[in-house]
Amino acid sequence: MPSMRQSYTEMRRKGSMSGSVLVSTFVGLLINQAKNSKSAQGLVGLRNLGNTCFMNSILQCLSNTHNLRDYCLHNSHRRDLNNNSRTNTALMEEFAKLIQTIWSSSSSEAVSPSEFKTQIQRYAPRFVGYNQQDAQEFLRFLLDGLHNEVNRVTVRPRGTVEDFDHLPDEEKGKKMWSKYLEREDSKIVDLFVGQLKSSLTCSHCGFCSTVFDPFWDLSLPIAKKGYGEVSLMDCMRLFTKEDVLDGDEKPTCYRCKARRRCTKKFTIQKFPKILVLHLKRFSEARRTSKLSTFVNFPMKDLDLREFASENSINAVYNLYAVSNHSGTTMGGHYTAYCRNPSSGEWYTFNDSRVTPMSSSQVRSSDAYVLFYELASSSRIHSSSSSSSSSSPSPLSFSRMVGRPMAL
Numbered sequence: 001m002p003s004m005r006q007s008y009t010e011m012r013r014k015g016s017m018s019g020s021v022l023v024s025t026f027v028g029l030l031i032n033q034a035k036n037s038k039s040a041q042g043l044v045g046l047r048n049l050g051n052t053c054f055m056n057s058i059l060q061c062l063s064n065t066h067n068l069r070d071y072c073l074h075n076s077h078r079r080d081l082n083n084n085s086r087t088n089t090a091l092m093e094e095f096a097k098l099i100q101t102i103w104s105s106s107s108s109e110a111v112s113p114s115e116f117k118t119q120i121q122r123y124a125p126r127f128v129g130y131n132q133q134d135a136q137e138f139l140r141f142l143l144d145g146l147h148n149e150v151n152r153v154t155v156r157p158r159g160t161v162e163d164f165d166h167l168p169d170e171e172k173g174k175k176m177w178s179k180y181l182e183r184e185d186s187k188i189v190d191l192f193v194g195q196l197k198s199s200l201t202c203s204h205c206g207f208c209s210t211v212f213d214p215f216w217d218l219s220l221p222i223a224k225k226g227y228g229e230v231s232l233m234d235c236m237r238l239f240t241k242e243d244v245l246d247g248d249e250k251p252t253c254y255r256c257k258a259r260r261r262c263t264k265k266f267t268i269q270k271f272p273k274i275l276v277l278h279l280k281r282f283s284e285a286r287r288t289s290k291l292s293t294f295v296n297f298p299m300k301d302l303d304l305r306e307f308a309s310e311n312s313i314n315a316v317y318n319l320y321a322v323s324n325h326s327g328t329t330m331g332g333h334y335t336a337y338c339r340n341p342s343s344g345e346w347y348t349f350n351d352s353r354v355t356p357m358s359s360s361q362v363r364s365s366d367a368y369v370l371f372y373e374l375a376s377s378s379r380i381h382s383s384s385s386s387s388s389s390s391s392p393s394p395l396s397f398s399r400m401v402g403r404p405m406a407l
Helices: 004-014 019-036 053-063 066-073 077-082 090-104 114-123 135-149 169-181 187-192 232-240
Strands: 194-202 208-215 218-220 229-231 243-245 262-270 274-279 294-296 316-327 332-339 346-350 353-357 367-374
Touching: 053 090, 053 114, 053 135, 053 316, 053 332, 053 346, 053 367, 066 090, 066 187, 077 090, 090 114, 090 135, 114 135, 135 187, 135 316, 135 367, 169 194, 169 208, 169 262, 187 274, 218 232, 229 232, 232 262, 232 294
Parallel strands: 218 274, 229 294
Antiparallel strands: 194 208, 194 262, 243 262, 274 367, 316 332, 316 367, 332 346, 346 353
């Protein structure tokens, strides 16, 4: 039986297919081989270039994000790059090339991400050199950079101030989302961006004002309990709990026209296809401290409907990747646990080493960034179909606090 590469080379030699069909056929052969072989594709390690485990961990999580993987494998990003003459496109190209290498390699030998590193540090100079860096911060910059290079909006409209305050909240949220997409619209946004609703209620007159903002991830405070273990739902409830704004924090009420004591609460207006949850293990007050609390998170059927702004919304997620940080802020190490989108099996990615693991080992007190996929858009339901035209931009209510060392 001829190998996949032989079949591809033979078709190309005979010139029997166009370039685009050849690419699609090659990807089809690739995915089918991954399904049928004992050793699934995508199980290639990344060399540590010197304190770059933070980068390798996130890259492996993104490599196992199947819609993003297919976007690169099918070279679909090229269509979006060609329509965008505003920016340099080297970061997206190198990212796609790295994903293609990981998923087409017939060798188990680790790949060097040096060319990719060159491009990410050009985009974000804070990653120049080999100092310790934070994985969640790196993810934010990387997604922002990829989005900018494949943004379908080549000419941003002039900023206009529109008053949507007279509209019902649901309609106001949709208008704000559409306005956002007029400037920020990409495959990256299709996958990763959601919309957060912030409600501010005046304690004096009861007037409620709402603001809608896009988010790329949610940074969750870790709830503290006496027995040392908390659930992910505890952290979500702490993130969305009602806060009182009083004293120096008192905002000006729109109706009272005076500074008033108010309550503030977050809900999720629009859930993204890929939900990234960042556990805030590093304290802003004491930058040398790290919370090693065990956060018990579900592997399947994470139901977040209680945090939705509207009723009957689809908000059930399945876990597919985790970026872990072990050790302390003074000396730590990043790894990734990822579920292979072709085989459904879990693997540990520790720089150059890739090893099978049991799903029962995925939960640990090292979990730092969790990657969840909306159940309705999971592989089981849709393989490599492109997402709808929903899209947003890098903005989050979460601020990075504390930067752990990466070895």
